[in-house]
Structures are given as structure tokens and as C-alpha cells.
Amino acid sequence: MEKLASNGLAAPLYARFANGIVCGYLKGRTINADQFKDSEMQRRICSTLAAYHNMDAPAKVIDDLFPFRKTRDFIRNIDVSAAKDLPITDT
Numbered sequence: 583m584e585k586l587a588s589n590g591l592a593a594p595l596y597a598r599f600a601n602g603i604v605c606g607y608l609k610g611r612t613i614n615a616d617q618f619k620d621s622e623m624q625r626r627i628c629s630t631l632a633a634y635h636n637m638d639a640p641a642k643v644i645d646d647l648f649p650f651r652k653t654r655d656f657i658r659n660i661d662v663s664a665a666k667d668l669p670i671t672d673t
Contacts, residue, residue: 583595583603583605585637585639586634586637587605587606589633589637590633591630591633591634591637592605592608593605593606593607593608594606
């Protein structure tokens, strides 16, 4: 967030906590489908996306992403001692 804010691509970050953040507000509005088709709006969107992609941000490998951690923990809690293979029968 700090890097995005320093590049003008996000609201400023004022504080960070273990369970959240406090950030500033960026004035703006949503656009509708007709506005999205406008060539000037498309240029502005593309320019902003290009700025995101041109940022110097090293890739950070995160081994403990939340969905994967939850899935791993779920699998570890499965009681395999009660599992049995069912016999295969012809139908």
C-alpha cells in the first residue's frame, strides 16, 4: 500500500495494525458502461494500469497464503483412521 500511495496509485496509508489498516480517501466515482466505452476514459484507465505494471516492486514469495493455509489445516484435521475403502461392485 505504501508503495502504491507513493506512486499516486492508492490512498495514503496512515497506520497498520495486526488486523487492519487506516488509510486516506481518494475522491472518485464509479463509471457506467457508456463511460467505459469513451476513448478518453479508456486512455485514463490504460495509463493507470500501465503505471501499476511499471512500478518497481520485487516479487515476494508468500508460502502461507490464507486460503491455502485454511485448506491445509482442514486436510490435517481429517480423521483418516475412520476412513475405509468401499468395495467396488458391478452394477
